[in-house]
Amino acid sequence: MRLGFNLAGIYNSPIFIESFCRYMPKKYLILLAILLIAALTAVAVYFVPAPSQKAGITPPATVFNRSEETAAVEKPCSNEHPDWRQAQVIDGVKIEAAPSCEPDNPYDIAVAVKGTNNVSMQTLMQTHLAQDALTMTDDLDNDGDPDIIRIKLEVVELNGASPDGDFLINTFNIAPGIQPGLWVFAPKSSGMALKNFNSLVANPLLRAPSPVIRVEQGDKVYITLENTHYLPHTIHLHGVDHSWATAGGDDNDGMEEHPVFPGKSHTYEIQPRHAGTMFYHCHVQTAQHYMMGLNGMFIVEENRPDNWVQTFNIGAGQVRHPSVAVQKTYNQEYDLYYQSVDKKLAQIIQNANDPRLIAHRMSREYNMTESFENYFMLNGHSFPYTLRDAVIVANENEDIKLHVANAQRSLVALHIHGHKATITALDGVDQPAGSQVTRDVFDIAPAQRIDLRLRTQNNGLDSYGPGLWMFHDHVPTGTTTDGMEPGGNMAILAYKPMIDEQGMPKMHDALFDQVFNKDYYAKKQAVWGEGDFAPLLGEAGLIPPDYVQIVVFGLAAGLAIGLFIFVLLVYKRKQKL
Numbered sequence: 001m002r003l004g005f006n007l008a009g010i011y012n013s014p015i016f017i018e019s020f021c022r023y024m025p026k027k028y029l030i031l032l033a034i035l036l037i038a039a040l041t042a043v044a045v046y047f048v049p050a051p052s053q054k055a056g057i058t059p060p061a062t063v064f065n066r067s068e069e070t071a072a073v074e075k076p077c078s079n080e081h082p083d084w085r086q087a088q089v090i091d092g093v094k095i096e097a098a099p100s101c102e103p104d105n106p107y108d109i110a111v112a113v114k115g116t117n118n119v120s121m122q123t124l125m126q127t128h129l130a131q132d133a134l135t136m137t138d139d140l141d142n143d144g145d146p147d148i149i150r151i152k153l154e155v156v157e158l159n160g161a162s163p164d165g166d167f168l169i170n171t172f173n174i175a176p177g178i179q180p181g182l183w184v185f186a187p188k189s190s191g192m193a194l195k196n197f198n199s200l201v202a203n204p205l206l207r208a209p210s211p212v213i214r215v216e217q218g219d220k221v222y223i224t225l226e227n228t229h230y231l232p233h234t235i236h237l238h239g240v241d242h243s244w245a246t247a248g249g250d251d252n253d254g255m256e257e258h259p260v261f262p263g264k265s266h267t268y269e270i271q272p273r274h275a276g277t278m279f280y281h282c283h284v285q286t287a288q289h290y291m292m293g294l295n296g297m298f299i300v301e302e303n304r305p306d307n308w309v310q311t312f313n314i315g316a317g318q319v320r321h322p323s324v325a326v327q328k329t330y331n332q333e334y335d336l337y338y339q340s341v342d343k344k345l346a347q348i349i350q351n352a353n354d355p356r357l358i359a360h361r362m363s364r365e366y367n368m369t370e371s372f373e374n375y376f377m378l379n380g381h382s383f384p385y386t387l388r389d390a391v392i393v394a395n396e397n398e399d400i401k402l403h404v405a406n407a408q409r410s411l412v413a414l415h416i417h418g419h420k421a422t423i424t425a426l427d428g429v430d431q432p433a434g435s436q437v438t439r440d441v442f443d444i445a446p447a448q449r450i451d452l453r454l455r456t457q458n459n460g461l462d463s464y465g466p467g468l469w470m471f472h473d474h475v476p477t478g479t480t481t482d483g484m485e486p487g488g489n490m491a492i493l494a495y496k497p498m499i500d501e502q503g504m505p506k507m508h509d510a511l512f513d514q515v516f517n518k519d520y521y522a523k524k525q526a527v528w529g530e531g532d533f534a535p536l537l538g539e540a541g542l543i544p545p546d547y548v549q550i551v552v553f554g555l556a557a558g559l560a561i562g563l564f565i566f567v568l569l570v571y572k573r574k575q576k577l
Contacts, residue, residue, distance in 0.1 A: 033563065033564075033567040036560075036563050037560055037563055037564055037567075040556045040557070040559050040560030040563065041556075041560050043552065043553075043556035044553055044556040044557040044560060047549045047550075047552045047553035047556065048553055049545070049546070049549060049550055049553065072176075072177070072517050072518045072519040073513075073516065073517050074176055074516045074517070074518075075516070076101075076384070076387070076388075076502075076504050076512045076516050077101035077102075077388060077502040077503065077504050078101075078102075079101070079502050080102075081102075081103065081105075082502075084098070084103040084104070084105060084106055085097060085098050085099055085100070085103045085503070088106055090106055090107060090109075090110035090119075090123055091110050091114060091118075091119045091120055091123050092114070093109065093110040093113045093114060093308070093321060094321065095109050095110065095320045095321055096318075096320045096321070096322075096332075098318050098320055099393050099496065099499060099503045100317070100318065100388065100389055100391055100393065100503040101387065101388040101389065101391075101502055101503040101504055102388045102389040103318075103320075103389075103503075104313075104314055104315065104317070104318075104320060105126070105127065105204060105314075106320070107123050107124075107126035107127050108127050108129070108205070108312070108314055109310060109320050109321055110123055111123065111124060111127055111129055111133075111134065112134065112310050112311045112312040112313070112314075112321075113308050113309070113310050113311070113321050114136065114308065115134050115135050115136035115137075115146070115149075115311075116129060116130070116131050116132065116133055116134050116135060117131075117135045117136065117137070118136060118146075127205070128189045128190060128191055128203050128204070128205040128206075129187055129188070129189060129190065129205070130152070130187075130188040130189055130190040131190070132150075132152055132188065133151075133152050133187045133188040133189070134149075134150070134151055134152070134187065134311055134312070135149075135150045136148070136149055136150075140220070141218070141303075143303075143304075143305040143306065143307070144305050144306035144307075145216065145305075145306055145307050145308050146219075146308075147216070147218070147219050147220060148219070148220045148222075149215055149219050149220070149221045149222070149311065150221075150222045150224070151187075151213065151221065151222070151223045151224065151311065152187070152188040152223075152224045152226055153185045153186065153187060153188065153223065153224070153225055153226070153235070154185070154186055154187075154188050154189070154225075154226055154227075154228045154229075155183060155184070155185060155186075155225075155227060155228060155229035155233055155294065156170065156183070156184050156185075156186045156193070156202075156206045156228075156229075157170060157181070157182070157183055157229065157349060158170050158171070158172040158181070158182040158183070158184065158202055158206065158207070158208065158293075159171055159172060159179040159180060159181045159182060159346075159349075159350065160181055160349045160350060160353065161349060161350050161351065161352060161353040162353070163353050167200065168200065168350060169194075169200055170193050170194065170200070170201075170202040170206060171200050171201050171202060172201070172202050172206070172207050172208060172380075173385070174208070174341075174375060174377055174380065174381050174382050174385065175375075175381065175382040175383070175384070175385050175481055175487065175521055176384070176385075176515070176516060176517060176518040176520070176521055177518025177519075177521055177522055178375065178382070178481065178482075178518075178521055180341045180343055180346035180347075180374075180375055181292070181346040181347060181348065181349040181350045182208050182292060182293040182341070182346065183229070183289065183292040183293050183294050183349075184206070184207070184208050184209065184210045184293050184294065185210035185211070185235070185280075185294060185296060186205060186206050186210070186211065187205065187211060187312055187314075188226060189203075189205055189206065191203075193206055204314070205314060207314070207315055207380055208293055208315075208339070208377065208380035208381075209293065209295075209296055209297075209315070209316055209337045209339060209377075209379065209380045209407070210280075210293065210294065210295060210296030211296060211312045211313060211314050211315075211316075212296060212297040212298075212299065212312070212313035212316050212335045212337070212403075213280070213296065213297070213298045213299070213311060213312065214299045214300075214301055214309045214310055214311055214312075214313070214323070215270075215272065215298075215299075215300055215301070215309065215311065216300070216301050216302075216303055216304075216307055216309055216323075217272055217273065217274070217275045217300050217301060217302055217303040218271065218272070218273065218303045219271065219272075220269075220270075220271050221269070221270045221271070221272070222267050222268070222269055223235060223237075223267065223268045223269075223270070224265055224266070224267040224268075225260050225265060225266050225267075225268075226265045227260045227261065227262055227263065227264055227265065228262075228263075229262060230262050230355040230358075231262065231284075231289075231355060231358070231359060232259035232260060232261045232262065232284050233259065233260055233282045233284050233289065233294065234251075234254035234255065234256070234258065234259055234260055234266075234282055234283050234284050235254045235268055235280055235281075235282065236253060236254035236255065236280065236281055236282070236283040237253075237254065237268065237270060237278070237279075237280050237298060238278060238279035238280060238281060238298075238447065239276070239278035239279050239298075239427060239428050239449075240270060240272055240278045240279075240280070240298055240300065241270065241271075241272040241273050241274050241300075242268070242269070242270040242272070243269070243270075246267070246268070246269045247269060250266070251266070252268055252269060252270075254268065254282075254283050255283050256283055256284050256285070256286070259284045262355075272300045274300065274428065275300045275301060275302045275303075275428075276299075276300055276425060276427070276428025276429060276430070276451075277297065277298075277299050277403045277405070277425060277427075277428050277449040277450075277451055278297075278298040278299065278300060278428050278449065279295065279296075279297060279298055279405060279447060279449060280295065280296050280297075280298045281294055281295035281296070281407075281447075282294035282295070285362070285363060287368040288345065288362050288363070288366065288368065290407075291340075291341070291342060291345060291368075291371075291409060292345065292346070292349075293339065293341075295339075295407045296337070297316065297335055297337055297403060297405045297449070299335075299403060300428070301323040301325060301326075302323070302324075302325040304323070304324035304325050305324070306324065307323055307324045307325075308321075309321075309323045310322075310323075313335055315379055315380055315389060316335040316336065316337040316379040316380070316390075317334060317335060317379050317389055317390055318332070318333070318334055318393075319332075319333040319334065319335060322401075326401055329399065329401075330399045330400060330401040330453075331395075331398040331399055331400060332394070332398060332400045332401070333400070333401045333402075333403075334392055334400065334401070334402050334403070335379075335402075335403045335405075336378060336379065336390075336402055336403065336404045336405070336414075337378070337379050337380075337404075337405050337407065338376070338377070338378055338404070338405065338406050338407060338408055338412050338444070338473065338489055339376075339377045339380070339407045339408060340373040340374075340375060340376050340377070340407075340408040340409055340410065341373070341374060341375040341377070342371040342372055342373060342374060342409075343372075343374040343375065343482065344366070344371065344372070345362070345366055345371060348361045348362050348366065371409070373408065373409055373410060373477065374481075374482045374483075375481055375482060375488075376408070376473065376477065376478045376479070376480065376481070376487075376488035376489045377488075377489060378390045378489035378490075378491055382481045382487050382488055382489065383479070383481070383486050383487050383488060383489070383490040383491070383515070384486075384511075384512070384515040384516055386489065386490060386491040387491070387492060387504060387505065388503075388504075390491045391491060391492050391493075391494050391499075391503065391505070392454075392471070392491070392492075392493045392494070393494050393495075393496055393499060393503070394454075394456045394493060394494070394495055394496065395456065395495065395496050396456050396457070396458060396463075396466060396495070397456060397457050398455070398456045399453060399454070399455055400453075400454040400455075400456070401451065401452070401453065401454075402421070402451065402452040402453075402454055403449065403451055404442070404444060404449065404450050404451075404452060405444075405447075405448075405449045406444040406445065406446055406447065406448055406449075407446070407447070408446060409446060410446065410475065410477075411443060411444065411445060411446070411475060412442075412443075412444040412473050412475065412478065412489075413441050413442070413443055413444075413473055413474040413475050413478075414441065414442040414444060414471065414472075414473060414474070415440060415441045415442075415471065415472060415473075415474040416440060416454070416469065416471040416493060417469040417470045417471060417493070418463060418464040418465070418467055418469040418493070419440070419454060419455075419456070419462065419463050419464070419469060419493065420438050420439060420440045420461055420462060421438070421439075421440075421442070421452040421453060421454045421455075422436050422437065422438040422452065422453045422455075423436055423437050423438075423439075423442065423450055423451070423452060424436055424451045424452065424453050425449075425450065425451035426448075426449075426450055426451075427448060427449055427450075428449060438461075441474055454493075456495075466495035466497065466498065467495060467498065468492050468493075468494050468495070468498050468505045468506070468507065468508075469492065469493040469494075470490060470491070470492055470493075471490075471491055471492070471493055472488070472489060472490040472491065473488065473489050481521055482521070483523075484520065484521050484523060486511075486515060487515075487521065492505050510530075510531065513530060514527075514529075514530060526538045526539050
């Protein structure tokens, strides 16, 4: 037995139509049809979907469209080496605690203080340093520390094209998902350039910026550039006391007319008489090589007894073994190194690995006068990665020494929230007490260095009290990463009670969810695309369709059309009758 019926069959049945026509007067039929068709048409017109929909005050939720969601999001702190944060003694070297998320390898620091020849093999094996990367000998003035220092540097390419495939090698992210091509000076290393056999990431010794180099006033220092790179380079010791020629009559100024070609080496000789914060950089094709990252801070410390200085500060930041003179006056010491990158220049080494093509494109096609600064870095990173290793961690009532250098193409206007610091030295020259200026914005020209005394005494002048105080370049572009903000060289002066056990600032969880995401800096994600205000301030793209509206429109339009056809059939049949 059939329980259903065919409605279309009834409507099309001649018997049904004939009966309807016989008993329904013509005028009523026409009136009814007009009323029903008008009503259904009105309903259809009212619910017709538009190509765009007015959002109103509170827009409907936007369509979420983002690729590689899980791969894009990062943990704010990997917490890879929590044991490195502790204060410790290695081979007799006292290393201060470093509460930051990514502290320096303490074994690197021990070797940087005593030299590769004065530490145990066990300590040296915990680093990537070559056995002759740094040797220290001969206490010439009998004051308890070595006075002949031999340093060996190489040129390393980061994020360059691999000859083995379409990928980058020796990768170093300056921010989530951002890998500009860079060149850096690095201490001579041993072993693999990569973290391990299964990684493309450069080992921690090979990173931006080039290491801060410290020597003692009066030491005889021999700096050898072993050029393992495919282009010629030099080392110019900017502001450092040095003779124009070596004892053997060779070049000692590192100018372009005396390049060190690939596979060659050259030793520069200095015995600096003047202490201060100086600079070093490549002087071959200076505009390009300098902006590729071949520059660094060079500090000559005051000569004091038993003064074993930390020769390398890898990645700049906190100095975990300050000199004797610094320890006498200050509670802490930090190196702050500002750089910028033109992504057009940086991409040259990512689009070719033939040295002839790279030299041609960099020297003859690329035009520095038409360049831009797209990425702004502090100690080799852009925000939010600056929160991992460029945070200044302070306690109340401290005196902190800051060495600041500007390796950007543009001016830096350094501003520290909640504090006013004092300039104690300019370009390595100490300022007399009457010339020391206290202010909250410091203009630093390209290649210029300043030393600052930062006091955390809560007196309304030096400090406004404990907090998580931002410090940044007040030139507006300085806090951007390829135009996206927050980014650039932003960092934080954090009072110790306000950081967590991993060295990350507290009260920043919502911001971390936003910025530790490579889609944010790839401009695939709205600035306020997450949280309660995402519907109001998120993407203005497609919105979910109103399915009820579509269904009502379809039914009304279908019924109106069906009724119109039915009336036509009835009318025709009635005409026959």
